[in-house]
Amino acid sequence: MAGHPRPLSPHLQIYRRQLTSVTSILHRLTGIGLSIGLLYLVCWLVAAATGAEAFDRLQGFNGSFIGRLLLFGWTLAFFYHLLNGIRHLSWDAGWGFDLPTAYKTGWTALIGAAVLTLLAWIIGYYQMGSF
Amino acid sequence: MDEIVSKGTTGGPASESNFAHRSMRSSIARARGLGSAKEGVGHWWVQRLTALALIPLGLWFVASVVHLAGADHAAIKLWLGAPFTLGALVLTIVAAFYHAVLGLQVVIEDYIHQTAVKLTLIILIQFAAFALAATAIVALLVVFIG
Secondary structure (H helix, E strand, O other): OOOOOOOOOOOOOOOOOOHHHHHHHHHHHHHHHHHHHHHHHHHHHHHHHHOHHHHHHHHHHHHOHHHHHHHHHHHHHHHHHHHHHHHHHHHHOOOOOOHHHHHHHHHHHHHHHHHHHHHHHHHHHHHOOOO | OHHHHHHHHHOOHHHHOOOOOOOOOOOHHHHHOOOOOOOOOHHHHHHHHHHHHHHHHHHHHHHHHHHOOOOOHHHHHHHHOOHHHHHHHHHHHHHHHHHHHHHHHHHHHHHOOOHHHHHHHHHHHHHHHHHHHHHHHHHHHHHHHO
């Protein structure tokens, strides 16, 4: 190992920001966030199995300001990680790794995630009969 | 031949001059041995397989949850009582936890360099993922049967 230098992960404090590096680190951050979301999903299922009282209490928290903020964050993280993940899979298949395409697909993942998140929440509120 | 192999395996200064600085490639000898972790592309491949599976599963799950917005316990029990929900949710949970473990492992390996801390974290995450996935599946079965 010592005699054969390997590539290093970028040191985020001194690495100059570019769209491609921002989309990359966001993929990791949303991945970590979604892992925590998975933990919350387990809590939700356990509450559903425990009974009506426990489940209603958790649903009550979901409806609170902090609950909605968390769920909104997880929705945004999910759609970003999904779209950017498809971008990664297409790179693995050998498509779109040139810089102009990587920038185009990067913006698509960012804007697409915002649009899909808003759409999901509008449908969600419509389901609840809020408008 | 002997000489080339021994240079490749030791990776000493003699072989370094044959490689470009900071090359993405490791020597053929290490590649033939499936790399230092001896698992070849297994980690990389399963990360992609679970990613592929999670495209339809994740979309189905989020669409379901949006549809269930504000649902009470009776509505949730009805949804979780359907065999399709049980099957699809078990697949989603297994794929998601597997994908999460592989992803978190790479993040830990990239940013934590003390071997003891790194190994402890990876082992804890693997145990936690198995325990949490089992908990979720048991909870699903309790609702499904009950």
